[in-house]
Amino acid sequence: MADESRDFDVVVIGGGQAGLAVGYYLRRTPLRWTILDAQDAPGGAWPRAWRSLRLFSPARYSSLPGWMMPGGDAYPTRDEAIDYLARYEARYALAVRRRVRVTAVRREGTGFCVESDAGEWRARAVVSATGTWAAPFIPDYPGRESFHGVQLHSSCYESTDGFVGKRVLVVGGGNSGAQVLAELSQVADATWVTLTPPTFLPDHVDGRYLFEQETARYRAKQEGREPPPAADIGDVVMVAPVREARDRGVLAGVPPFVRFTPTGVGWPDGREERIDAVIWCTGFHPALDHLRPLAIAGADGRVRVAGTRSLAEPMLWLVGYGDWTGFASATLIGVGRSARATVQQIEAALGGAT
Numbered sequence: 001m002a003d004e005s006r007d008f009d010v011v012v013i014g015g016g017q018a019g020l021a022v023g024y025y026l027r028r029t030p031l032r033w034t035i036l037d038a039q040d041a042p043g044g045a046w047p048r049a050w051r052s053l054r055l056f057s058p059a060r061y062s063s064l065p066g067w068m069m070p071g072g073d074a075y076p077t078r079d080e081a082i083d084y085l086a087r088y089e090a091r092y093a094l095a096v097r098r099r100v101r102v103t104a105v106r107r108e109g110t111g112f113c114v115e116s117d118a119g120e121w122r123a124r125a126v127v128s129a130t131g132t133w134a135a136p137f138i139p140d141y142p143g144r145e146s147f148h149g150v151q152l153h154s155s156c157y158e159s160t161d162g163f164v165g166k167r168v169l170v171v172g173g174g175n176s177g178a179q180v181l182a183e184l185s186q187v188a189d190a191t192w193v194t195l196t197p198p199t200f201l202p203d204h205v206d207g208r209y210l211f212e213q214e215t216a217r218y219r220a221k222q223e224g225r226e227p228p229p230a231a232d233i234g235d236v237v238m239v240a241p242v243r244e245a246r247d248r249g250v251l252a253g254v255p256p257f258v259r260f261t262p263t264g265v266g267w268p269d270g271r272e273e274r275i276d277a278v279i280w281c282t283g284f285h286p287a288l289d290h291l292r293p294l295a296i297a298g299a300d301g302r303v304r305v306a307g308t309r310s311l312a313e314p315m316l317w318l319v320g321y322g323d324w325t326g327f328a329s330a331t332l333i334g335v336g337r338s339a340r341a342t343v344q345q346i347e348a349a350l351g352g353a354t
């Protein structure tokens, strides 16, 4: 049951898919809980993805617990994913308090004080579900500050608008890099910069296939059987725009430049090149700044957990950050399992509502 007070059994920080999945299971308990989210609209980080993004799994393999994403075998667009999350939130009446950015979580007695730009909340248990999109990672290259051109992380890239006819470097050999390169190379002089030569999955391998394969390995481990070998077959999922870019012959990576100049970059062979823009498709860190007062994050920015539960702060859980907080937990289809186990543990730990 969610209510208007500021004292709760459980405060969930983050109202993206991970926070909603936790809410889905919390609403089946007698606990008093709320979800706090920094955004002014539903959808978590998805509204920040580029406009043409399509999910790499069909809709039926991109669903949260309880309700299947409409669309069957079609690959959902970004806007369909946002619409699904908005409707999911409404369907289960998951009361998310919006425009609340949590700035600090502090220990208070046996529970926590959750500080935000909209006041304080008190909680016996906290679930952090803040994802990674709020903490983009950009590698350090000499002279980066002196570059006069445009620099954009993929989390801020919307579309090819503004890049037509420009000389652009797309940095990063993963799925984001491949998809942004595929679209930009249609309108710009785009070069793909990758640390190692990019590796591509076979055309028939999509998110569904990868999830099934990893699930088989996970189950085998759980049941004490020898897991089937991981098929180390590539990184980039060949979604339609990436296949199209391959057919145009533009899907080749070049090794990184070594430094920036004010007008471009310098390559390992000493050559300097004029560049208008660099798009960093270089990934993310977990967005855990709000946990800093607890001093529990390691040098890699992660918190040590057993399952999703912090080892140092046993009334704190972390959901949705990646495999380190639960198998496939950073995907729509995978986060439900972590959310269910988390709520079971919270219920057991709290032993009922206040």
Ligand code: FAD
Pocket (backbone or CB within 6 Å): 013, 014, 015, 016, 017, 018, 019, 036, 037, 038, 039, 043, 044, 045, 046, 049, 054, 055, 056, 057, 062, 100, 101, 102, 103, 129, 130, 131, 132, 133, 134, 176, 207, 287, 290, 319, 320, 321, 330, 331, 332, 333
């Ligand atoms: P988020 O969606 O980031 O939600 C976290 C929420 O917490 C946000 O609303 C944020 O504003 C809020 N928040 C953060 N900090 C605070 C704070 N301090 N106080 C209050 N609120 C806060 N997964 C799939 O299943 N299929 C795909 O096809 C797929 N494609 C992807 C493509 C790209 C380019 C990327 C980057 C990821 C993709 N993913 C995909 C992975 C994953 O589904 C997303 O990253 C997803 O957004 C993670 O959900 P989340 O709820 O953990 O985090």
